[in-house]
Structures are given as C-alpha cells and as structure tokens.
Amino acid sequence: MAAAWIIEWSLHRRDLPILDLRPHILPRDWHAGRVMDYMRCLFWNSALWTPSEALSSINKRKPEGIFIMNEGPRLIYGDATHLVAWFVKDLRIEQGVSGEIVMEWTTPPWSRFNSKTRTFEPLGEPLMRRFVWNR
Numbered sequence: 001m002a003a004a005w006i007i008e009w010s011l012h013r014r015d016l017p018i019l020d021l022r023p024h025i026l027p028r029d030w031h032a033g034r035v036m037d038y039m040r041c042l043f044w045n046s047a048l049w050t051p052s053e054a055l056s057s058i059n060k061r062k063p064e065g066i067f068i069m070n071e072g073p074r075l076i077y078g079d080a081t082h083l084v085a086w087f088v089k090d091l092r093i094e095q096g097v098s099g100e101i102v103m104e105w106t107t108p109p110w111s112r113f114n115s116k117t118r119t120f121e122p123l124g125e126p127l128m129r130r131f132v133w134n135r
Contacts, residue, residue: 003028012080017047
C-alpha cells in the first residue's frame with residue numbers, strides 16, 4: 001500500500017468527450033496548491049475546451065463558472081463536469097489474472113467546515129474505490 005494523490009473525472013453526462021478516464025496518480029508529498037494547479041491544467045487542456053477557450057481561462061485564478069474547493073484531503077476543480085483529487089493512504093495496484101491493471105484505494109469521507117472549531121468535520125464514511133484498466 002502506498003500514499004498518493006488520486007485525481008478522477010466526475011462527468012455530469014456520459015457522452016462528454018473525455019477520452020481517458022483513468023485516474024491520475026500524483027506524488028504523496030505534493031501540497032494541495034500544486035495538485036490544484038495540475039487539476040486546473042488538466043481541466044482546461046481536456047477535450048471539453050477549444051485551445052482558445054483553454055488559453056483565455058487557464059491563467060485565471062478563478063475563471064467564471066468554475067467551482068474550486070480545498071477540503072484538505074479532497075480537492076475539486078471544474079463545473080458540472082469536474083476533477084476530484086483525494087489524498088489516499090492505501091493505494092494498491094496489482095495485475096489481474098487476465099492482464100488487466102487493478103487500482104484500489106479508500107477515499108476519505110466528505111467533510112464540512114465547522115466555523116466554531118475552525119476545522120473540517122467528516123460527513124459519512126470512507127469510500128472504497130476500484131478502477132480496472134485494460135490495455
């Protein structure tokens with residue numbers, strides 16, 4: 001098992017032109033700001049946007065209509081279709097019997113900010129995730 005940042009697409013429609021839904025794996029020692037920069041670049045360079053739309057928005061700190069959230073172990077960047085990054089501590093990658101690559105990890109629970117304690121409080125339970133990649 002290993003610690004890492006995992007980034008996944010959350011699509012609001014199945015017919016969107018995202019061609020590669022494979023989770024991205026980033027180093028565990030990257031700080032949230034660097035992960036967010038990676039997500040911003042990935043989002044604007046995706047097939048959702050033309051090159052001119054990407055150029056006009058990628059350098060903006062908060063482009064219009066874009067939702068940006070940092071909850072510590074969970075980051076979100078995008079709109080209805082967005083990227084979610086999780087800091088996970090139990091990433092496992094194994095080869096299956098048919099040659100497929102199986103990734104498994106546990107996402108931290110969703111959280112909300114408690115303004116009285118000035119901390120994030122968990123909402124719900126951690127969620128097991130699995131991605132199978134066939135070459």
